[in-house]
Amino acid sequence: MKKRILVIDDDAVACEFLQEALRLDGYDVTTYTSAQEALEQDLSSYDLLMSDIRMPKMDGLQFLGEVQKQWPDLPVILMTAYGSLETTMEAISLGAWDYISKPFSPEDCRTIVKKVLDVRELREKRMKLQPEITEEPKLIGSSALMVDFYKQIARIADASASVLIEGESGTGKELTARSLHSMSSRRDKPFVVVHCGAIPDNLLESELFGYEKGSFTGASHQHTGLLESAEGGTVFLDEITEMSTALQGKFLRFMQNGEVRRIGSHEVHHVAVRVLAAANKNIDEEVNNGHFRLDLLYRFIVRLRVPPLREHKEDIPLLIESLLKKFGYPNVRISVEAMELLISYDWPGNVREMENILQQTLLLSPFAVILPENLPTRFQQQEESVKSDTDVTGDLSPLEIAEREKILQTLQATLWNQSKAAQILDIDRKTLRLKIRRYGLVNEKNP
Numbered sequence: 403m404k405k406r407i408l409v410i411d412d413d414a415v416a417c418e419f420l421q422e423a424l425r426l427d428g429y430d431v432t433t434y435t436s437a438q439e440a441l442e443q444d445l446s447s448y449d450l451l452m453s454d455i456r457m458p459k460m461d462g463l464q465f466l467g468e469v470q471k472q473w474p475d476l477p478v479i480l481m482t483a484y485g486s487l488e489t490t491m492e493a494i495s496l497g498a499w500d501y502i503s504k505p506f507s508p509e510d511c512r513t514i515v516k517k518v519l520d521v522r523e524l525r526e527k528r529m530k531l532q533p534e535i536t537e538e539p540k541l542i543g544s545s546a547l548m549v550d551f552y553k554q555i556a557r558i559a560d561a562s563a564s565v566l567i568e569g570e571s572g573t574g575k576e577l578t579a580r581s582l583h584s585m586s587s588r589r590d591k592p593f594v595v596v597h598c599g600a601i602p603d604n605l606l607e608s609e610l611f612g613y614e615k616g617s618f619t620g621a622s623h624q625h626t627g628l629l630e631s632a633e634g635g636t637v638f639l640d641e642i643t644e645m646s647t648a649l650q651g652k653f654l655r656f657m658q659n660g661e662v663r664r665i666g667s668h669e670v671h672h673v674a675v676r677v678l679a680a681a682n683k684n685i686d687e688e689v690n691n692g693h694f695r696l697d698l699l700y701r702f703i704v705r706l707r708v709p710p711l712r713e714h715k716e717d718i719p720l721l722i723e724s725l726l727k728k729f730g731y732p733n734v735r736i737s738v739e740a741m742e743l744l745i746s747y748d749w750p751g752n753v754r755e756m757e758n759i760l761q762q763t764l765l766l767s768p769f770a771v772i773l774p775e776n777l778p779t780r781f782q783q784q785e786e787s788v789k790s791d792t793d794v795t796g797d798l799s800p801l802e803i804a805e806r807e808k809i810l811q812t813l814q815a816t817l818w819n820q821s822k823a824a825q826i827l828d829i830d831r832k833t834l835r836l837k838i839r840r841y842g843l844v845n846e847k848n849p
């Protein structure tokens with residue numbers, strides 16, 4: 403079925419122009435020259451509204467307010483006179499899905515319409531469906547630091563050496579363990595995760611080693627432990643520092659000889675599993691204060707450190723892009739200002755915090771573009787300080803500000819590949835270099 407678009411502009415010529423442009427793309431377009439007239443209709447049968455902002459009697463912002471009251475799910479694109487950035491921001495913060503500056507080409511108009519309709523469709527699909535099962539999650543990042551990290555993973559993936567994965571919370575320790583497993587020849591065998599921090603110690607022992615029927619109250623049947631069930635594969639002990647030192651001792655013996663004896667049994671089983679473990683506490687400190695056994699620490703042949711996000715901030719745009727895709731919003735864009743805030747933030751909770759923030763922001767803002775004000779308040783608080791040290795836009799005209807944004811966004815999207823960016827921007831490289839200097843743009847990755 404054809405998508406229905408309603409266009410409102412007090413300029414009849416502009417209405418005609420839009421009608422022509424959109425009909426070419428197969429939309430069914432109706433036009434009105436006044437917002438009031440349009441509001442007398444039932445607008446629920448439309449898929450998208452486009453309205454001019456400056457109109458006599460009822461302007462586009464008032465119209466937007468009315469539409470939001472009566473048809474809150476209906477996307478609205480506002481059209482603004484060229485350069486009026488403030489109105490644009492106001493429009494977006496009032497709930498417009500997107501905006502387009504006049505004058506625009508038929509092509510610009512079709513692109514923005516398609517984008518907003520795509521986002522709307524996705525949003526509806528998401529409401530009906532559970533998120534689709536996607537492919538196996540992968541570590542994302544193309545910074546020198548992450549590439550170095552992948553090399554380390556690749557070098558040790560197929561060895562059977564035990565690995566202790568260290569890193570702050572949310573840096574991707576579990577994801578690293580999964581990568582080590584899936585890149586090894588054990589990939590078709592089990593990958594068993596044991597959350598040491600979540601299970602009381604006595605239970606943890608019986609979960610790991612298993613037990614015989616009647617070996618303790620409540621042991622009503624024989625139970626195979628996790629170590630045995632991982633035979634041939636990998637066991638991943640998450641938060642290994644949460645194990646009691648007594649259990650650490652038992653686990654150490656298992657690592658030395660691969661022997662598993664179920665609780666209440668004399669029989670010994672040999673189990674061949676690779677041991678991976680993760681710690682988000684400083685393990686050397688844990689050893690010093692007697693919470694972690696040094697002999698167990700020495701059993702880990704390799705210690706792998708997952709870098710915190712603030713050490714590879716240049717991966718932030720890429721991570722955000724892939725998380726937006728993962729959450730089902732591949733068409734949502736982050737505005738330049740919002741991206742600057744996201745990049746300058748320190749991310750104490752690393753990628754996990756980023757996932758939370760994006761999910762929260764996507765839930766609360768219906769826009770095709772995420773602006774600074776859509777981000778949680780802690781980002782807004784740092785806005786002031788960011789502005790003061792990156793504010794080179796003071797003397798620029800609105801047109802130049804818009805150009806600066808466009809160039810920065812393109813550079814970020816191409817990871818500062820200047821020839822690619824110049825090609826996308828349709829200018830020559832020399833001009834691009836001049837503009838980079840003029841607008842004071844810097845590559846975070848390689849300042």
Ligand SMILES: Nc1ncnc2c1ncn2[C@@H]1O[C@H](COP(=O)(O)OP(=O)(O)OP(=O)(O)O)[C@@H](O)[C@H]1O
Binds near residue numbers: 574578753
């Ligand atoms: N480099 C990365 N690329 C893509 N996704 C990542 C990356 N690092 C972490 N994630 C995602 O962030 C979330 C947290 O990662 P993970 O559970 O592996 O971290 P962790 O270090 O085990 O955290 P915690 O210490 O909180 O358990 C997961 O959803 C994971 O998919």
Ligand SMILES: [Mg+2]
Binds near residue numbers: 576640
């Ligand atoms: Mg974890």
